Amino acid sequence: MSARPPALVVALTGGVAAGKSAVTRRFEALGVPVHDADVAAREVIAPGSEGLAEVVAAFGPEVLDDRGQLDRPSMRRRVFADPAARRRLEAIIHPRVRAWLRERALADSTPYCLLAIPLLAENIAQYRWVDRVLVVDVPESVQLDRLIARDGVDETLARRMIEQQASRADRLALADDVIDNSGDESALDQAVAELHQRYLALT
Numbered sequence: 001m002s003a004r005p006p007a008l009v010v011a012l013t014g015g016v017a018a019g020k021s022a023v024t025r026r027f028e029a030l031g032v033p034v035h036d037a038d039v040a041a042r043e044v045i046a047p048g049s050e051g052l053a054e055v056v057a058a059f060g061p062e063v064l065d066d067r068g069q070l071d072r073p074s075m076r077r078r079v080f081a082d083p084a085a086r087r088r089l090e091a092i093i094h095p096r097v098r099a100w101l102r103e104r105a106l107a108d109s110t111p112y113c114l115l116a117i118p119l120l121a122e123n124i125a126q127y128r129w130v131d132r133v134l135v136v137d138v139p140e141s142v143q144l145d146r147l148i149a150r151d152g153v154d155e156t157l158a159r160r161m162i163e164q165q166a167s168r169a170d171r172l173a174l175a176d177d178v179i180d181n182s183g184d185e186s187a188l189d190q191a192v193a194e195l196h197q198r199y200l201a202l203t
Helices: 020-029 037-043 050-059 072-081 083-107 121-127 140-151 155-163 168-174 185-202
Strands: 008-014 034-036 112-116 132-137 177-180
Touching (some): 008 020, 008 168, 008 185, 020 112, 020 185, 034 037, 034 083, 037 083, 037 112, 050 083, 072 083, 083 112, 083 121, 112 185, 121 168, 132 168, 132 185, 140 155, 177 185
Parallel strands (some): 008 132, 034 112, 132 177
């Protein structure tokens, strides 16, 4: 793991419902490779993978559905109720996600790539190898409104989801670059275009 990614590696993060996907879609439209931690988290425990075998060894065969895949809703309920189980599951998945992201960043031959990592602030010690951090930022009140509208949850659950993540201040403290996404989504076009030029200049 001593190899250094040849391109500029930008880690993109933001709170739940901040609009990270809207931003990554615009970078992808400009031809920038985006490697997503959420995609990685599914792939590293796909059927037949070492990761899934380790989850089954840790939690028992009842964690699988009838197609041999991880029964995600059941697992989510289990780890939500049991912090020790959550830590055990994360110890299996997180190192594999980091390796997956790094492997893809190393393989890129473009001037720069993006890593979309929702829980970057919570795990920043493991991502010291990235070159820059880009935070998609919105006030918590906007997060709350969007989360209720997007997921159809009540305000209590929406607040709990926000509180389970790193604080807005913690994320902003890591930021080299910030995109304010509290306004209309169309404003993202210019913000992304400007950052794209900045990152190309840095490479």
